[in-house]
Amino acid sequence: MGVVADIFDDLISLLFPRICNACGDRLMKNEKLICTGCFVNIHRTGYHLIPENIVEKTFWGRCKLERVAVFSIYNKDSGIRKLVHNMKYRGIKEIGSELGRIYGNDLVESDFLEGIELIVPVPLHPSKERIRGFNQSAEIAEGLSASTGIPVANDILTRSSFSHTQTKRKRVDRWSNVEGIFGVTDYERIEGKHLLLVDDVITTGATIESCATELLKGKNVKVSVVALAATIN
Ligand SMILES: [Zn+2]
Numbered sequence: 416m417g418v419v420a421d422i423f424d425d426l427i428s429l430l431f432p433r434i435c436n437a438c439g440d441r442l443m444k445n446e447k448l449i450c451t452g453c454f455v456n457i458h459r460t461g462y463h464l465i466p467e468n469i470v471e472k473t474f475w476g477r478c479k480l481e482r483v484a485v486f487s488i489y490n491k492d493s494g495i496r497k498l499v500h501n502m503k504y505r506g507i508k509e510i511g512s513e514l515g516r517i518y519g520n521d522l523v524e525s526d527f528l529e530g531i532e533l534i535v536p537v538p539l540h541p542s543k544e545r546i547r548g549f550n551q552s553a554e555i556a557e558g559l560s561a562s563t564g565i566p567v568a569n570d571i572l573t574r575s576s577f578s579h580t581q582t583k584r585k586r587v588d589r590w591s592n593v594e595g596i597f598g599v600t601d602y603e604r605i606e607g608k609h610l611l612l613v614d615d616v617i618t619t620g621a622t623i624e625s626c627a628t629e630l631l632k633g634k635n636v637k638v639s640v641v642a643l644a645a646t647i648n
Contacts, residue, residue, distance in 0.1 A: 470483050478631065533566060534567045571605060
């Protein structure tokens, strides 16, 4: 039985080679989504160990966040860029949960998660989620939850469907564009809680700022933030 199953597996991988989502090389049998080389070499910021890091500073004067960290840096050649791209545009949602799980393992070994009780993913625009079939931030949140044991609440933040595509707008436009499109469904559920807001990539920070501003209207609510990556300008 075992031998037959092994031969069958070998045949399948010969016909449909599984490839690394970061570098495109063939994966070994024991590798999942990302090859060992990319896993080891992916640039990690270590920002969860650095209070007042450069990403945290971009939110100063915009909204009060307790702690901010990102797993990696997003630029043209970064492994994380290819991974995020394959997750979002090739629909490989398992990349999100796997990277969330990996990052969660780093975070639990530090003080970063101290006091945090609930993970809240940034909601995706409803029509985008319908097309993509999943919300990448929710996948990352599931992975983080798996390795940290902190529960996820997918129904705390809502996003209205009345916003236009943001990609071609300048920063000032984008800020006003996301302002007011997020809402909180139940302030009682988050009262007195320290929340971990989760996004895939932080660019201008406008989305995080907008979500955090709504969450912070809750009584004695604290907000910390993690993302898989940030673009550093
Ligand atoms: Zn690779």
